[in-house]
Amino acid sequence: MKTKKIVLRIIYHIFIAGLGFVMIYPVLWMISGSLKDNSEILSGSLNLIPPHWRWENYKTGWAGFGKITFTTYFKNSIIITVIATLGTVISSSLIAYSLARIKFHGNKLIFTIMIATMLLPGQVVMIPQYLIYNRIGWVGTILPLVVPHFFGAPFFIYMMMQFMAGIPRELDEAAIIDGCSKYSVYSRVIIPLLKPALISTIIIQFYWKWDDYMGPLLYLGKPQAYTVSIAVKLFKDATSKTDYGPMFAMSTLSMIPVFLIFLFFNRYLVDGISTSGLKG
Amino acid sequence: MSKTKTPAVVSGRTPWNRFAYNNNTVGYAFAAPFIIGFLAFTIIPMLTSLYYSFTDYNMINKSNWVGFSNYINLFKDERFLKSVGVTLQYVALSVPIKLAFALFIAFLLTRPSKLVSVYRSLYYLPSLIGGSVAVALVWKELFSRKGLININLAKLGLPTVNWLGSMTAAKWPIILMTAWQFGSSMLIFAAGLKEIPTSYYEAAKIDGANGWQIFWKITMPCLSPVIMFNLIMQLISSFMVFTQAFVITTGGPNDATMYYALYVYKQGIQMRFMGYASAMSWVMLLIMSAITAIVFKTSKHWVFNESES
Numbered sequence: 001m002k003t004k005k006i007v008l009r010i011i012y013h014i015f016i017a018g019l020g021f022v023m024i025y026p027v028l029w030m031i032s033g034s035l036k037d038n039s040e041i042l043s044g045s046l047n048l049i050p051p052h053w054r055w056e057n058y059k060t061g062w063a064g065f066g067k068i069t070f071t072t073y074f075k076n077s078i079i080i081t082v083i084a085t086l087g088t089v090i091s092s093s094l095i096a097y098s099l100a101r102i103k104f105h106g107n108k109l110i111f112t113i114m115i116a117t118m119l120l121p122g123q124v125v126m127i128p129q130y131l132i133y134n135r136i137g138w139v140g141t142i143l144p145l146v147v148p149h150f151f152g153a154p155f156f157i158y159m160m161m162q163f164m165a166g167i168p169r170e171l172d173e174a175a176i177i178d179g180c181s182k183y184s185v186y187s188r189v190i191i192p193l194l195k196p197a198l199i200s201t202i203i204i205q206f207y208w209k210w211d212d213y214m215g216p217l218l219y220l221g222k223p224q225a226y227t228v229s230i231a232v233k234l235f236k237d238a239t240s241k242t243d244y245g246p247m248f249a250m251s252t253l254s255m256i257p258v259f260l261i262f263l264f265f266n267r268y269l270v271d272g273i274s275t276s277g278l279k280g
Numbered sequence: 281m282s283k284t285k286t287p288a289v290v291s292g293r294t295p296w297n298r299f300a301y302n303n304n305t306v307g308y309a310f311a312a313p314f315i316i317g318f319l320a321f322t323i324i325p326m327l328t329s330l331y332y333s334f335t336d337y338n339m340i341n342k343s344n345w346v347g348f349s350n351y352i353n354l355f356k357d358e359r360f361l362k363s364v365g366v367t368l369q370y371v372a373l374s375v376p377i378k379l380a381f382a383l384f385i386a387f388l389l390t391r392p393s394k395l396v397s398v399y400r401s402l403y404y405l406p407s408l409i410g411g412s413v414a415v416a417l418v419w420k421e422l423f424s425r426k427g428l429i430n431i432n433l434a435k436l437g438l439p440t441v442n443w444l445g446s447m448t449a450a451k452w453p454i455i456l457m458t459a460w461q462f463g464s465s466m467l468i469f470a471a472g473l474k475e476i477p478t479s480y481y482e483a484a485k486i487d488g489a490n491g492w493q494i495f496w497k498i499t500m501p502c503l504s505p506v507i508m509f510n511l512i513m514q515l516i517s518s519f520m521v522f523t524q525a526f527v528i529t530t531g532g533p534n535d536a537t538m539y540y541a542l543y544v545y546k547q548g549i550q551m552r553f554m555g556y557a558s559a560m561s562w563v564m565l566l567i568m569s570a571i572t573a574i575v576f577k578t579s580k581h582w583v584f585n586e587s588e589s
Contacts, residue, residue, distance in 0.1 A: 016389070020402040026415070029422070044432060113318060123564070128325035128326050131325065132324060151313045152317055157314070182303070186310070255409055255414060258408060
């Protein structure tokens with residue numbers, strides 16, 4: 001009986017770990033491809049250890065296209081991502097506080113509109129927004145990619161509201177009795193307690209923005225303004241034959257910020273996603 | 281919430297203070313970003329595009345009122361009809377596969393084990409990076425004609441498939457890529473599974489229920505609100521499929537993966553038929569709303585709500 005249990009457990013772990021390996025194999029293949037040359041990549045070998053470690057792929061890749069190096073692309077991506085993420089966190093927490101904690105006329109209506117906006121696929125507003133940005137002269141600048149983030153993102157507002165529901169109202173009331181106004185309740189009571197939700201917002205928004213391809217594709221005109229996600233695709237667009245090694249090298253680098261965040265904040269991320277989904 | 285409408289501590293009773301600390305003022309002050317953003321980045325663009333959908337606006341010439349002809353042309357446009365068809369097919373295939381996989385793995389990972397959190401991170405990783413262009417480029421190589429998958433299929437003596445060149449096969453790499461990113465749905469399922477009281481399971485066991493019965497009679501009903509949430513979220517995001525198709529197949533071969541968003545992009549941004557693309561956006565909004573409404577309406581019959589029973 002006991003041996004049967006142990007055998008079953010071993011089978012379980014082999015299955016789960018094996019499937020997990022298959023799942024991340026494409027990513028490992030990309031990383032190993034960043035150290036191979038074209039013929040080694042295209043040989044179809046499943047081997048992940050490069051026969052020769054070709055670090056020069058990183059140097060070739062970093063040189064970029066037409067005198068614009070990846071230093072520029074990374075700088076652009078970081079600027080856009082950081083500004084957009086800050087905007088999202090600040091504005092979404094303000095809005096979530098008003099909807100979750102303040103009873104005002106129109107609270108319910110605004111909440112309903114917020115949920116409806118959350119259910120609205122972004123592609124439906126792609127053309128309408130493009131037309132507006134074009135009219136006010138924002139096309140070709142980073143403004144369409146960052147400014148809208150300062151007006152709240154429904155997904156995160158909803159997540160923060162769910163989280164605030166778990167913060168006892170007695171704390172607000174106690175603070176008010178102690179002389180806080182409704183404004184300082186936000187800054188002194190809610191914000192410190194909201195930290196886990198704020199951190200998951202920062203993480204999720206960061207990697208959404210970092211990976212965003214469509215926005216930069218629509219709005220960034222000049223090559224000097226390209227983000228990493230656009231630049232990586234340029235390896236494939238080049239008229240001459242694709243250099244897979246440098247392409248995978250830059251692809252690997254483009255994932256490093258996301259990997260780092262994943263390593264350090266894994267716990268918060270998992271908690272954040274789990275709570276946002278509850279009681280949906 | 282507060283029974284104390286105006287807190288006694290509000291110092292001074294000047295009209296300004298009464299105004300500034302009023303619940304309505306505070307509420308609107310904090311909600312202002314959303315209200316402004318909603319008007320500026322959703323409502324005004326939507327209404328402008330509604331107007332343009334009745335014109336032949338192309339961003340260069342002055343636009344002329346054309347009545348319903350954009351909408352009529354849409355239903356005569358074979359490429360448009362095909363793009364609706366392939367998008368619906370993509371949604372109908374990718375969402376169930378993804379959710380079934382997410383639920384299956386979440387279920388496997390409920391076993392108490394020290395390694396479970398490591399596994400969870402492992403399975404979550406693809407949904408963290410899966411939306412990136414980098415992964416799409418990897419996918420394109422894996423599935424290319426002489427790519428890794430075909431070479432190894434041949435080595436095993438299996439027939440190779442022209443994944444990206446055949447009209448019937450081209451959808452599969454993209455669907456597989458979507459299903460591969462089941463991590464966040466899995467985490468939500470896992471959280472839902474944890475919420476089910478163990479006493480339910482114990483009671484069922486005492487009554488002599490087997491594993492299969494427990495799954496269908498206890499786990500699934502208790503999990504149905506979470507399934508509903510995941511279903512809605514995935515429906516919406518899969519209607520938006522763009523980057524993967526744009527990078528991997530560019531809509532080909534012969535429009536087999538010309539998904540809605542891709543076609544709108546082609547007509548609107550590339551060819552500048554803004555009037556036509558606006559009409560397309562509105563038709564998409566109607567289709568999406570109809571589908572979401574159907575899911576919500578039918579949910580009464582399959583979503584188990586504890587407060588009602």
